[in-house]
Amino acid sequence: MAWFVLSSFVDRTIEMLHSEAVQQIGVTDELSELKNTMSSIKARLSDAEEKEELVDHRLFVDLEKVEELVDDLSSEALRQQLAGTLRRDSITKKVCTFFSTSSNQAASQYKLGEKIKGINKILARLKASLLDSGLVERHEENIDVVTRGKEPTPSYVHKEQVIIGRDRDTTAIKRYLFDVAENSEEKNVEVIPIVGARGIGKTTLAQLVFHDEEVVMHFDLRLWVNLETYQLQQKLGKIVRGKRYLLVLDDVLIGNPLMWTSLKNLSSGCANGSRIITTSSYWDAEIEITKSIGTTKPYELKPLDEEESWALFKKVVFENGEEKQINSQIVKRIVERCAGSPFAIKTIGRMLQSKDPETEWSTFLETDIISRIHRGDLNSFEALKIVWDNFPWNLKNCLAYCSLFPIDFEIDVKTLINLWIAQGFIYPSPGRHMEDVGYEYFRNLCWESIFQEVEKDENGIVSKCRMAPLMHQFVIKAAEQFVIPDLTTFEELWLPQPGQLGSPQLGQFWLAQHVSFGFHLDSSSILVRLLWDRAYNLHTILLPSQMRLETEETLSESFFDVIILRHKLLRVLDLHNLGIEMLPDSIGKLKHLRYLDVSQNSAIKSLPNSITMLLHLTVLKLSSCYGLQELPRDIHKLISLRHVEIDWCYSLTHLPRGLGHLTQLQTLSEFVLSKDNRHSCSLSQLAALNNLRGKLKIKNLENGIYDSKAAILKEKEHLTSLTLAWDLDVPEDTAKYQLDLLEPPSNIKELLLVRYDGIEFSNWFSSLNNLVKFSLRNCKCRHLPPLSHLSSLKVLILDQMTDLKCISNKYENNHPSSSSASAAAAAFFPSLEELRLTELPNLEEWWGGDNSLKATVSSLPSFPRLSKLMIEDCPKLSSMPLYTHLKEWLVLDNTSLETFQHIMNPFTSSQVPSETNKEWSAASTSSAVFASSSLSRLQSLCIIGIKKLDISYSDEIKWEGLRNLRFLRFDYLPKLNELPEGLQHVTTLQELHIWRCNMKTLPEWIGKFKFLTALGISACPYLNSLPEAIKSLSSLMTLEIVDCPILLERCKSENGADWHKIEHIPDLFFL
Template identity: 25%
Template sequence: MADSVISLVIGRIVDLLKKNSVFLKDVERQVERLGNDLEWMRCFLKDAEQRQDEDARIRNWVSLVRAAAYDAEDVIEIFASKVEFFTKDKGLITKLTYYPLKIVNLYKIGKEIESLGMRLKEIADSREEYGINNLGEGITTHGEELQRIRRSSPFSEDKDIVGFEKITKFLVAELMKEDRNRRVVSIVGMGGAGKTTLAKKVYNHADVRARFNCRAWVCVSSSYDHKEVLRSIIKQLNTISKELLEVLEKMEEQDLEQRLYQDLQDKCYLVVLDDVWNEEAWDCLARAFPDVNTSSRLLLTSRNRGVPLHADALSIPYELKTLGQEDSWQLFLRKALGHGDNSGCPLDLEEVGREIARRCGGLPLAITVIGGLLLTKKRLKSEWEKVLNSFNTNLSRSQSGVSAILELSYADLPANLKFCFLYLGLFPEDYVISVCKLIHMWVAEGIMQKRDAENLEEIAAYDVEQLFSRNMIQAAEMTVDERIKSCRVHDLLRELAIRKAEDENFFQIHDTRDDEISAKSRYLAVHILHRDKNYFGTSTPPLRSLLFFNVHGYGENISLSIKSFGKLRILDLENVKMGNLPKEIGEVRLLRYLGLRDTSITRLPHSFGCLRYLQTLDIRNIKQVIVSNFIWKLESLRHLYANRIGSNAPLKIEGLRNLQTLSGMHFDDIMHNNMITLTSLQKLGILVDDRSEMDKLCMHLSEVGSLKTLHLYCTERRLWLSLAGLSKLRHVTELKLSGELRMLPPDFPPNLSRLSLKHTLLKDDPMPILGKLGQLSFLKMKVAYGGSQLVISRHGFHQLKFLELNSLYDLDEINVEKGALPQLRCLRIRECNSLKKLPEELKHISSLDALELVDMRVDFISGLDADMVSGVPNLRISFTERSRRLSLLEQITAHARVIRAAVLFQPAAQPS
């Protein structure tokens, strides 16, 4: 990581020095020397990347360089922000008034840069003392050799499971045994052996779904929160509502246990407890699972054989062995070459390939990760031999083969991807990470290097794809167009990120009440809150990122001293209970990302206008957030997320050339601004009501050439709003309409390809009109139509690829004419309770690849036509509410054979 992280920091410093050369001209000599010293240091760091794992002295030396580089960046950025504050947008008299302060700050930065120069000289002189005096001289490192241009791979479902067929049948049979008592069926094995993958396969099995009318899945993990585990199971067994969430949040452990016990006591249930680390965790949970002669089962996975034996002494745990030689080879081929079944390996690669597969020791995780690495290489024997040789080197340093493979895969990452991967270690174990949020954080960190015409967010999204293609992250949720919406990190890979980062004091995770905040921490993730009001004690670490996770159950408002955060770039307080932000928040001038989602904050202080570097502001709260007229001052702002922004006067936003996303703005605020000046605006969400003149709004937005997505929120019930004028929006390709409309707009943007209708409560069948939108490829309708019939004509929807019908409660028939929907790839029907059957014409749509049925009535599922089922490659059925599962056993058994033959079942809730 030495070359990766520090080189990025040094590169940013050099850019800063150039950018602020006008401000720094009076200390030009010191600045030039600082830049030269840092560039010189970077040359030596290229070799330190490889050698620091071998020698603690080198790690110490690298740590000194890193601290100096970070301090240099902080000094220059803080100075630049102060000078901008003194001079930008000020009149002549004000500038003259501030001139003495500018001179004082120039003197101070000169002294600080001079001090940094002396410090770098001492670090350079200490190389001989640390025994690294020849560092970097004429050596070509393995890291340089491995860092080649990467190629992306397409997203697809991971179907590369091998060797689990017999095991799956055995475990399913164990779950189906005739035994009225509650039994525990267990899978044990080392990390990376595939326990979770196998458990999913069993959980999704058709016979299992037919047997148990009540199911849930929860990941326990090594640092589990007992109350959160109980809440997670309860949520899967009940219809989710605001009232339920509020009640669960207030419940203590004993109350939650009692509630879960009551939910399960008369059910034949199956609950998966994935990744249980110790007996204490089982003992805490076991009380909530009734044993009342209903043939219920618990499926448990653990690394510790003692846990399942403790849970059920009469049930022998299945010990998941490593893959055999042939299964390992087949999985290796799929991952390293992207081959399917029965595909061979090029003859010149087979020998070295089999040796690499053998070194993986039969561990699916190891094979998957090393395969992802090889997939980025040229298919040359010399390339594969380099990987094998590097693997041998890492193996000599590591305790196990899987550790060596993970180390090698990390070493192969380019510098920016190493930083991105390490940053993932800040998130809790098994945490579902929003990719959008992650991208904004990476951009705020300055990791992205702009390439060609791409914007920074596109580059960051590409890097997410690269980590996925290398199997360094797992996709938790995909979008319709097969982009990663959220992701997870396997616990072994997370442990690698934490180990690498902590070795070099890169970040700190605060996850026990006894943890002390290190005075050297630059990146801090808080996973547990102290009751102590003085959270940081006497420590004032030079934090750049401060992230809070899973602390929404904390009973009191927390307060943070802004004086401790002068160097902070990222502050994420999502779900943290707090009254209001400190008035001095504007003093954190380097802040680039501020997450205040679900914090109950209702007002932003006036000092916000000083945050000129702020890029992302997320204030999506239940209540309206009052904002004074300072947004126009946030010249670096790229994304502003809000549900509803309130103000006493029209908000000025014009001139924000970097703004890409803007939501929660009122119609009047939009109309008071010259929107053409927002030259980067791509996504816009507007609150409209019956006073909003939509035709004028569309004319107002028609010249915003960058605008692609428009979301109109109708803010009042029973408001029949006219939406005339949408045809003027030639640049808009995605339109979202939310709120009661009763009738469709008279026109639409001419280049519209994506349309979402939510709570529109249309009276007439919208399909005849929507079918005429020639470029429409995506249509989503939720509580959008109150009629009983939809008719899809053969004359329309020629480009439609995705169709979702969600919560159309009165819909009982879908009529699809012959030849209609010729391009349809995915049809999703969710909670349409009156629908009697699927349209017959579906079986003739050859392009249909996926049919997803979510929360549909079980008699609808049991009545599926066998011919139709067999004609769809992927039919996914999932139930997420208790009411949809209660009579599953009685109504679906007769059709289990048909469904087993053609349905790919998904779990009711993905592991969390």
């Protein structure tokens, strides 16, 4: 029996009993006795875990009764609190029958008091039983990450992962990655083995390299793979095809020849410079790799030296880096026993944190555990158990709960934290949001290398993670009696009845509190049978792998009957993507529910108003419920609600009146305004919602003109992204007036305006110094506000703006004619990385004003960090700044020849071309078009719809300047009759697409593209054959031919004239 589950449960119960709301409902004496009894039981549970005693299952059953009662007390407190709020704010004119009268409240308190007395009798009996078992009260101070009314304990304050002494190793591995990539001509893939003793830090080193900024930029794709679950060739083959990838295989074992075969097959079809890093404690494993696919020389990771070991020990043991008065000889001996192993130093350091340096450290030095750590003879599970045993109750619960997710599953961190909160695993800390405390828990677990960071958001916050595979296996074992981890097959559903023997992992299903289904459910009947026959009073039902198909059946009504009758203690209910058309009124009976996910059920049109009886509900997920038209009218009664996710609910017409009373709301992804304010929410309701954080989109702003000031958006300092969207036309002056009133907080990072009808912008734009992304869509402005000075702006998107003629007006300081042009150029969009200009039919120039647009190129400012550029449907654009650092992608679609020349080679002329120079001959443009030294880092290029562009017959085009180009697309270029001769020098090319061109043949020199993995030809009706050289393209994995009648006839299987040229290609797609 997992004692930590029961101990943490008792902690949660005591926490609820101490809450202010519960204290105000009366029955004080009974509550006091209950708290004292619970505290005594908890102290004896600590002794039981220390002695590794077995637990009588009746203890769990009785404690569950206590949980139900305490939650009832909390519900009663919330009901009384809500009743007071309704009376005080006069939301309703009549007393709602939902609440009791004062006399009924007195009767209710008497009944609750009697219930508590009964429970106290049960707990007294259990306390006596524990006492008879010889268990004593073991009071421990240092057990919580954050304890009630205290500062965070030194052991588990939030800390970033401490890594010392691995800078040289990181540099060395990166040199392998980059230097080999430049010099290798024979192999697409090289393997870099990292070997060393267990606990020496091989995984940590691999993580440092994996997340290094230069490594991230160098590779198209990075993958961290769990070998035990991945079939490498099958699952990764298509993902890595044609890409320069970095694959990390952590903790490689020996004796798996099929894996090495798959690994070898991965080396074909990928881009040159791909790398695989392996980590292993076994040199034999690296010998196997070498025999199978060949490697560079294994990199042996050495132990930390004495100075590094001491520095790491101090970081782990001493609070805030302050050394205590301790015997230096003892510390020296302890560090020596760790033998330079970071795992040993961290593990022993954590164990010493709770011990007295003067009286206990010397004794600890002689224990068996430190000797075994020193000798390195602990197996993986024994080592993890040392880490596990040092965790407090609540972190153990958080960790065990993660076993509900399939192994190697990408976990959304915000979802994970909300699930922890729903189960009561996160203890409140004064003055802090529970979500912030939860993230602190998560970071502590990352510090222990339990989670692997997969993705971070723009603010550096970890948004997705994976659980380390070994720890995943460990926690499954540790929590097997209370958590049924991801059931992966239907066969696992048929579990033994209570009292019968069965699978060791699943035999305790009857007592399980949490269950998840790690496979796709396509039949609700199976779910009903399981939840009725094999489970009782679950706290969690999770569906992490659910992906519904439109042809599958909808969830049956019997499912909800089972949920209500058998699982009334549910705290988390995941119903996403189950084809639900309507939730039943009985959903309101799940009074303990904290977390409800009904997202991606597109047929739901409304929610029953009974859902507002779920007073504990904190998370309501409705995203992608495309048919949802309204939220429950009494949603203001959900006073515990903190997160309402309604992204992509396109049919939502309004939000219900009273939403502004939910002052704890942190997530409200969309705020939809309506003309009818009698029953719907107005902008004024936003005034009190100052806890909102993350993203907020306000729609239909034409319905909130007169309430805009009341929204007070600038006080919502936790918002990071704001979208202001109008749906109907608004007079120009009115739109400007409204925008002035909708000033966002000055620290906003993303701002999007949709269908703004004002000509000018508000003055508050100049104060948005933290703005990272700015987007305008379908707006009527003729130029932008001054933006070039914004030091944090990374993304600028302008889309569907028919009136826009210039991007900056002549008064902006960086105008080319400015007397301080050189100084302005240095500060011109200093951080901009991505620029998209799309569907701007009247955009003529970057700067408005007079003929100073014909300034010399040398005086034009350039974007110092721009890496991505898209110019689409801007046929009149002629004057632009310089783009000298493009790296990731360049898309030119329906642009003018002037723009094309200016971007591809801005230094061929002394000035920007005049607007009257409309026609160029092929000869005059040949050297201008692709003399591309400024684009030498560019990886992807798309040239589309430039009808007058003719580059087919030039012998002087400097294609060789595009030294890193991997993706090339020619589309709708009527004058492109042949591929340019110079293109044969771009030997780095991995994908080539030719669409809607008048080509007749492909050249034989296409055989020089030895790294080409994908070739696409579409709507080229005159193309009459494929070159023989295609047979030599050994890396070519995909050939796609669409709407090319002559070519399709020649490529028919078996008897086509060109079939012998392409039969070696694995993936052929013809249409």
